[in-house]
Amino acid sequence: MNFRKTTAFFVAVITCLFFFGITTAKAAEPYNLGVALGLTGAGALYSADGVEGIKLAVEEINSKGGFLGQHKVELFIRDSQTKPDVGVREVKDLILRDKIRAVINDYSSAVAMAVKPIAQEYKVLHIASISNSENITMINPSPYTFQVVPNSYMQAKAAAVAVAKMAKQKGWKEYITIASDYEWGRSTQASAVKFLKDTSPDLTLKKEFWPRLGEAQFTSYITGIMAMKPDFVLGSVASNDNVAWMEQAKTYGFFEKIPYPGSLITVTELQLQAKTLPRGMIALTRAPFFAHMDNPMMADFVKNYRAKYNKYPSDWAVLSYDAVYALKQGVEKAKSIDTEKVKDAMKGMTVDLTRGKLTFRTIDNQLSCSSYTGTIADDPRYPFPIYKDIMEIKGSESERPDSEILEARKATK
Amino acid sequence: MDITSLFTQFLSGLTYGTILFLVAAGLSLIFGVMNILNFAHAALWLMGAYFSYTFWNLMQEHSFAFWLSIPLAGFAAAAVGWFLEVVLIKRIYKRELHEQLLITYSIALILSDTIKLTWGVTNKLIVRPEIIRKPVFIFGSPLDSYFILVILSGAAVAIGLWWFLKYTRYGHIVKAAVHSREMVGALGIPIPRIYTWVFTLGIFLAGFAGGIQAPIGSITLGMDNAIIIQAFCVVVIGGFGSLLGTLVGSLIVGEVFSFTILFWPDGAMVLIFVITAAILIVRPWGLFGTPMRT
Numbered sequence: 068m069n070f071r072k073t074t075a076f077f078v079a080v081i082t083c084l085f086f087f088g089i090t091t092a093k094a095a096e097p098y099n100l101g102v103a104l105g106l107t108g109a110g111a112l113y114s115a116d117g118v119e120g121i122k123l124a125v126e127e128i129n130s131k132g133g134f135l136g137q138h139k140v141e142l143f144i145r146d147s148q149t150k151p152d153v154g155v156r157e158v159k160d161l162i163l164r165d166k167i168r169a170v171i172n173d174y175s176s177a178v179a180m181a182v183k184p185i186a187q188e189y190k191v192l193h194i195a196s197i198s199n200s201e202n203i204t205m206i207n208p209s210p211y212t213f214q215v216v217p218n219s220y221m222q223a224k225a226a227a228v229a230v231a232k233m234a235k236q237k238g239w240k241e242y243i244t245i246a247s248d249y250e251w252g253r254s255t256q257a258s259a260v261k262f263l264k265d266t267s268p269d270l271t272l273k274k275e276f277w278p279r280l281g282e283a284q285f286t287s288y289i290t291g292i293m294a295m296k297p298d299f300v301l302g303s304v305a306s307n308d309n310v311a312w313m314e315q316a317k318t319y320g321f322f323e324k325i326p327y328p329g330s331l332i333t334v335t336e337l338q339l340q341a342k343t344l345p346r347g348m349i350a351l352t353r354a355p356f357f358a359h360m361d362n363p364m365m366a367d368f369v370k371n372y373r374a375k376y377n378k379y380p381s382d383w384a385v386l387s388y389d390a391v392y393a394l395k396q397g398v399e400k401a402k403s404i405d406t407e408k409v410k411d412a413m414k415g416m417t418v419d420l421t422r423g424k425l426t427f428r429t430i431d432n433q434l435s436c437s438s439y440t441g442t443i444a445d446d447p448r449y450p451f452p453i454y455k456d457i458m459e460i461k462g463s464e465s466e467r468p469d470s471e472i473l474e475a476r477k478a479t480k
Numbered sequence: 481m482d483i484t485s486l487f488t489q490f491l492s493g494l495t496y497g498t499i500l501f502l503v504a505a506g507l508s509l510i511f512g513v514m515n516i517l518n519f520a521h522a523a524l525w526l527m528g529a530y531f532s533y534t535f536w537n538l539m540q541e542h543s544f545a546f547w548l549s550i551p552l553a554g555f556a557a558a559a560v561g562w563f564l565e566v567v568l569i570k571r572i573y574k575r576e577l578h579e580q581l582l583i584t585y586s587i588a589l590i591l592s593d594t595i596k597l598t599w600g601v602t603n604k605l606i607v608r609p610e611i612i613r614k615p616v617f618i619f620g621s622p623l624d625s626y627f628i629l630v631i632l633s634g635a636a637v638a639i640g641l642w643w644f645l646k647y648t649r650y651g652h653i654v655k656a657a658v659h660s661r662e663m664v665g666a667l668g669i670p671i672p673r674i675y676t677w678v679f680t681l682g683i684f685l686a687g688f689a690g691g692i693q694a695p696i697g698s699i700t701l702g703m704d705n706a707i708i709i710q711a712f713c714v715v716v717i718g719g720f721g722s723l724l725g726t727l728v729g730s731l732i733v734g735e736v737f738s739f740t741i742l743f744w745p746d747g748a749m750v751l752i753f754v755i756t757a758a759i760l761i762v763r764p765w766g767l768f769g770t771p772m773r774t
Contacts, residue, residue, distance in 0.1 A: 291492075339698075
């Protein structure tokens with residue numbers, strides 16, 4: 068009897084230890100999340116903010132135990148240098164060495180497109196939070212690649228809606244484009260021109276300028292454009308280059324002479340050029356925090372972000388923060404950190420983000436999110452100008468119809 | 481296209497050319513005297529821009545901060561240049577050209593990373609004083625008022641260098657060293673010390689040019705990659721070691737770029753490389769260079 072009791076006791080203890088051991092082992096398994104952004108090179112300015120957003124999101128999630136309350140998120144951050152070959156190398160390394168399950172990448176669409184097949188090959192989730200070329204999700208789609216930022220088509224259509232309205236009011240006829248000479252600049256410009264043709268067929272494109280990525284001297288472009296006296300100019304100049312372009316154009320009084328609507332002026336530029344940005348300019352952006360301060364999630368995010376970094380979050384911080392939370396909700400829906408299950412769970416899923424309740428499109432994993440236009444104006448609540456009369460162009464109003472996506476895919480096969 | 485627009489475009493080309501001249505002058509001087517093709521020149525130029533940002537940032541509350549930070553950037557870069565010469569460059573004068581290239585290129589990479597570690601990855605913006613934020617009009621053509629300062633600085637550097645080479649004893653020694661360093665050495669003039677100071681002067685010019693560039697746009701990592709290639713085009717066109725050649729080469733590149741943009745925007749950069757290649761084939765020593773060197 069005694070012997071049996073003792074045996075039973077030991078069996079119980081061992082069983083307990085066994086299960087306890089398993090559960091602790093399970094709880095200890097972290098979720099390795101890779102980040103490969105252009106921390107140096109042309110994308111440095113935006114990417115640094117993206118990393119800050121991601122770090123904050125991960126901190127918040129880990130303070131509640133991690134994904135599903137038990138998988139601590141471990142961050143592995145790499146510099147893609149805004150170069151496709153480096154991006155591919157770094158992401159491969161993240162996959163093989165750091166065993167990441169998902170990667171947030173990139174600033175540059177060219178890098179994101181180079182990383183897409185790698186992520187698919189190794190079955191790793193790939194979330195684009197800054198780069199937004201439409202081709203990332205439209206052509207050669209990967210079930211592992213998701214995009215949480217309004218893509219180039221959506222942005223261009225949103226801008227065209229705003230520009231068409233103004234062209235009608237003001238009787239504009241001729242325009243010029245200036246865009247950075249690489250994937251994003253080219254695709255954004257092409258979509259914008261096409262939309263304007265569709266919405267306002269009377270407008271003619273007089274000339275196209277393609278300053279290379281990394282251009283620091285825009286003077287010749289500025290005076291050249293001014294000499295041609297267009298009714299308005301459409302610009303898609305990237306990140307650091309955009310700051311140089313705007314600063315130099317301003318000293319020529321460019322914006323007082325020539326309307327420059329629908330250009331990308333994100334919260335980064337609003338803050339960096341707070342003193343000098345021409346007020347009254349009509350601009351476009353991707354995720355301005357001030358458009359959603361009524362959403363508690365955004366209000367909390369802005370509060371925590373300010374507490375941590377002592378500044379307001381840029382679009383890139385918002386988008387990258389949203390990328391982590393979209394992933395978190397995907398894991399919760401899948402009830403597992405298994406990448407295959409999470410990938411399937413996220414397909415067509417509605418996520419609750421700082422920008423509201425948004426849905427991933429089934430056809431291409433593009434988040435059906437809004438673009439924002441507005442007039443740049445000072446606001447006593449902020450130390451920098453924000454958008455006034457914000458026009459939120461919803462994903463449903465600006466995204467490319469499914470039929471066209473299928474056609475484009477057929478054409479590239 | 482009316483005459484005012486053409487004149488405006490000419491002014492744009494002139495400013496672009498001046499910026500290139502400021503970068504290329506030091507490059508050409510160092511090559512002319514010491515036969516060193518300094519790939520790290522643009523990295524020091526960029527460092528000058530960052531130095532200028534730092535000085536401006538430190539003295540921000542004073543009205544002279546903006547103006548003083550530009551020459552200070554030149555001196556700070558010159559200090560780095562002096563250090564590099566004494567520690568590294570001194571040892572490679574007698575080496576093969578390809579070894580010198582590898583070493584100066586390595587220095588460029590090291591400096592780029594040093595810049596990244598020191599100043600971080602976010603780009604820096606120098607806010608200009610109120611009086612140079614608006615354009616001025618010259619015969620109806622707008623010109624960024626800061627560019628008047630740029631063009632004047634370029635002219636001052638050109639005249640200063642010319643005066644130095646033509647009328648000062650040190651200038652004469654430097655010019656003599658271009659032709660025959662052995663002869664100069666035989667006359668009892670300490671060549672190594674001359675080299676150190678010429679290199680330092682060249683890097684001062686790079687840093688000064690960086691300081692001049694800084695308020696034009698934002699200061700970004702990687703800016704040096706683009707400008708070094710264009711500076712090489714300038715010295716190839718003008719002729720290595722020739723001050724006049726560098727000046728003419730810069731203006732050619734600036735104006736060609738500026739006017740091509742009006743008529744054929746896509747080809748602006750291409751045309752400059754075509755000219756450079758053509759000069760290399762027809763006249764490898766450049767427009768104002770000398771074919772023979774000892």
